[in-house]
Amino acid sequence: MKLQQIRYLLGVVDNNFNITTAAENLYTSQPGISKQIRLLEDELGVQLFVRRGKRIESLTQAGERAVVHGRRIMQEVENIRNLARELKGESRGSLRLGTTHTQARHVLPPVIQGFRKLHPEVIFDIHQGTSEQIAGMLSSGDVDFVMVTSSRERFPDLVQLPVYQWDRVLLVPRDHPLARYPKAPELEQLARHPLVTYVFSDRPESSLMQAFNAQNLRPNIAFTARDADVIKTYVRMGLGVGVLASMAVEEGSDDDLVALDARHLLPRLTTWVGFRRDSLLRQFQLDFLSRLAPHLTPERVEAAREAENQAEVDALFAEVRIPLHDNPPRPQLAGC
Known part of the structure; x- marks a missing residue:
């Protein structure tokens, strides 16, 4: 089994089972992807895809489980690369954040401005979308962090850290x-x-x-x-x-x-930031989190990453005062 084969497997899945598109995005050929996937299936002794003629339609049950393990493997590969970069003192890299329009437009600009001054060689990519779209970005590996306010159950595999509250x-x-x-x-x-x-x-x-x-x-x-x-x-x-x-x-x-x-009508909401529990965070990523919210110190973030489950993470922040991001609406009477 080769890492390249796992990469091709995930590439086909992430491109809606279109091998031609996957080949373009992976800078390789369609026959090359097809051959490597066939070799992987032969080695494993199971079919990973449901096929209709030459067209791939979906994953088999075995394929679904293989994809889960494949994503973990590729995440660990990235962790090893990040570890090497940290040990060599490299400051370059990228930070990819999936978030909503409200966060990108009204909350993040000063955070990113300060971050860029501290880490000018880091490329910051913001991917905007709905919560469901952001979940898809995370699943396909397009983002490292998510910052949303939606139901936490939609992101069960993430370490979820409270950032601020709002009305x-x-x-x-x-x-x-x-x-x-x-x-x-x-x-x-x-x-x-x-x-x-x-x-x-x-x-x-x-x-x-x-x-x-x-x-x-x-x-x-x-x-x-x-x-x-x-x-x-x-x-x-x-x-x-x-x-x-x-x-x-x-x-x-x-x-x-x-x-x-409307504070007396609707409950106060909490925006949170999340990342994969198996991620190895680099120093500039930790710096971003602490700039996003002062209570997200490297020590707290690392303790949260090592927690067994989200309940333990929540317990870490039970006594922490989560700031209120407010733009208090002043009464603006008609005609004034």
Whole structure:
């Protein structure tokens, strides 16, 4: 068995079983990939792919298990390379982060600016998407870290570290009926208005839906988007009441809208950063985490990586004060 064969196996899977595309992305030939996969199957004595003629359709049960082990092997190979780089004192590398628009647009810029000054030779790649898309990026090895606020159950194989907490606001045009109030209305009144909010907020497990369900109410979600700027655009068009992160409301550019404090309506959320438990973090990666959140010290991060499960990780931060990333909505009464 060769590492190249495992690499080709994962390449075919990550390119939707299209050998031609996999060959292009791996800088090799289609016949070369097909031959190496056949040799791997012959050596293992099992079929890894379900085939229809010359076309690969999916993984067999054995193939699914082989892919899991293959990803672990390639991660350990990368760990050995990282160890060698650290021992040689190399400062070059890349940091690939999968995150949402809100984090990339409103939270990360000053963090990355400071990081780049400290590590100018490190390439920083931000991959934006929904939580489901980010999970796919992680599965295919396109990112080293994820930074999201979504359900942690979607990322069971990660060490998940709390970064900061945040609240939501309601956003309306200045001529909207709700703009007269200094804070958001009760949920019963809000349920009478169409809402514009983040994608997946209409799912039963979302905190927004749970808040309404707890009062036997059903929100009228008219539009969802993954981009806070898109949400604000449709709020301006009068499509509905915006429900979004408070840090996404910017003084100056959003002064035509009224932000209503919704802390009494919706639960406070926690954004977390995660990485694979079997990853060997380099010094510049540890520096990024500590710049992202001061309580993510190298000692705490290493202790979290060595923890047996996420429950032990959570216990490490039980007494840590997680900061609140807030852009407090000031009452903006209509006509003021």
